[in-house]
Amino acid sequence: MDAVNDAFFDGRPKDPEDGTAGTPSNGKATLGQILLAAEELWPESLAEDWDEVGLVVGRPAATVSKVMFAVDPTLAAIEEAIEWGAELLVAHHPLLLKCVHSVAATSAKGLAVHRLIESGTGLLTVHTNGDSAVGGVSDVLADAFELEDVIPLSPAARGLPEEGIGRVGDLPELVTLGNFAARVFELLPSVAGGVRVAGDTDGLVRRVAVCGGAGDSLLDAVRASKADVYVTADIRHHPASEAREAAIEGRPYLIDVSHFASEWLWLSAAAEALGNVLADQGYDVEIRVANTNSDPWDFILTPGGD
Known part of the structure; x- marks a missing residue:
């Protein structure tokens, strides 16, 4: 993925004026600095007008040493990220695409938000900007x-x-x-x-x-x-x-x-691209792809099948 980095990264991006990206310490990256790297690779301006991308959960000043990529921010993927100790889950699909009026833990999406916040795990959505880039x-x-x-x-x-x-x-x-x-x-x-x-x-x-x-x-x-x-x-x-x-x-x-299968191949490439950008900036962040299969179907019947 070096070609991707050469096309979009020509040096360390400057911190936002409000300083929310934070300051690196001993090679550690903040969530804000990872957001800047993600913006270099997958600009939010490329997202479709109907889409909702960007940071969903997390404090930009928080330190991040582990990042996990997944197609869907399902409860299973979130639990896998938490168990591994990831401080950031990068999901292709949005958790909150449609308007919501409650994140009570009585619903699956509400519970997802609670688990992320309670565990100190951020959530970043890279959807149609990740498609287009x-x-x-x-x-x-x-x-x-x-x-x-x-x-x-x-x-x-x-x-x-x-x-x-x-x-x-x-x-x-x-x-x-x-x-x-x-x-x-x-x-x-x-x-x-x-x-x-x-x-x-x-x-x-x-x-x-x-x-x-x-x-x-x-x-x-x-x-x-x-x-x-x-x-x-x-x-x-x-x-x-x-x-x-x-x-x-x-x-x-x-x-x-399969919708899931068609987008799963991107995860490893995206993880490698983000890792290359962060390494070039001097940040030490471990990145891996989730093992969770979030395809919703379990089996299929076909004519003539045994």
């Missing part, structure tokens, strides 16, 4: 699929030309849809839902569009990109049906994967 969720997918000449599927309104939601690029050589789908299945973590495919298994594909997370709202952009196949998650019935009806010679084919 260079080295973000879809860039990691594109790299995993070995795509070349990659560009954003939907360029960012506020950002660099290479930033935006989704990516589209070309495979080094033509492959069948069946073989490419098998590669997708092998690269992503195993979850109950598996991988669903719409299209001719023997059809040839080379141009590939990807979007980590729910991406059926980008189907018009996929068609405009002339992609042979689109890999994303949570494709709903009607958008999938309409896409197949409007397909030209069956394309774009569709590969529907």
Whole structure:
């Protein structure tokens, strides 16, 4: 991830005028200093207008020696972070995306807030800003699929030309849809839902569009990109049906994967990128990826299954 750091980090960022980032001591970082590093990598200005990103729980002056990354801030992921001794959990998905009027511990989200505060564990959300940034969720997918000449599927309104939601690029050589789908299945973590495919298994594909997370709202952009196949998650019935009806010679084919799985690959890359930035600044912070599988499904029944 050195390319990410070179693109976004050219020296220690200055502390905010209010001093909330704190002062390092003997290589220790404050939460505020980690927030500055995260902003260099995943600027909040790249977040979609509807999104809620940034610090959810935590004091910027608190010292942080351990950081854990997770897709979802579920109670299980929070407990894993607390047990390890992390002072910060970086979650891709927001804990409080919709308006709330209570964080009483009588609800799961309220209990999550209580556990975080009581344990002294901060929570940072890096969502659509993490999707859009260079080295973000879809860039990691594109790299995993070995795509070349990659560009954003939907360029960012506020950002660099290479930033935006989704990516589209070309495979080094033509492959069948069946073989490419098998590669997708092998690269992503195993979850109950598996991988669903719409299209001719023997059809040839080379141009590939990807979007980590729910991406059926980008189907018009996929068609405009002339992609042979689109890999994303949570494709709903009607958008999938309409896409197949409007397909030209069956394309774009569709590969529907687990929302969790499509974003899980980013965690290690994000942890490495943050670790590199902090190390360059002289901070000694241990970073790891949570083992918690937050995919919500446990098993699936299919026709003809044993």
